[in-house]
Amino acid sequence: MSAVVALSACSTAQIKEVDKETFYLTEYYSEPVTGFDSWSLRRQAKEVCPTGYRYLLRTAGKPSEFAKQHFECVGGQDCTYALEWRIQCTDQPQEKFSIFGKS
Numbered sequence: 001m002s003a004v005v006a007l008s009a010c011s012t013a014q015i016k017e018v019d020k021e022t023f024y025l026t027e028y029y030s031e032p033v034t035g036f037d038s039w040s041l042r043r044q045a046k047e048v049c050p051t052g053y054r055y056l057l058r059t060a061g062k063p064s065e066f067a068k069q070h071f072e073c074v075g076g077q078d079c080t081y082a083l084e085w086r087i088q089c090t091d092q093p094q095e096k097f098s099i100f101g102k103s
Helices: 038-046 070-074
Strands: 002-008 012-019 022-030 053-061 080-089
Touching: 012 038, 022 038, 038 053, 038 080
Parallel strands: none
Antiparallel strands: 002 012, 012 022, 022 080, 053 080
């Protein structure tokens, strides 16, 4: 069973169901990679796994070299990449999201 769901008109996030408890979440960005966390992917993960989830994989990918600085994107370099999570639904509380990182 495989399903891909586009989430909202203003979001480029997608959900692909691998099986009943495992999901691929993907969101597209056009900037240098700054980390593997995403508030919107956390929100989507909570929607598909309301009792909690664990990360199986968090990665960023693109077919060419990543931009390292924002000025490269303004200078014409293709800065688009996909932030991808693979999660598995579990019965565990989730860590709180913080703009300051993990405490």
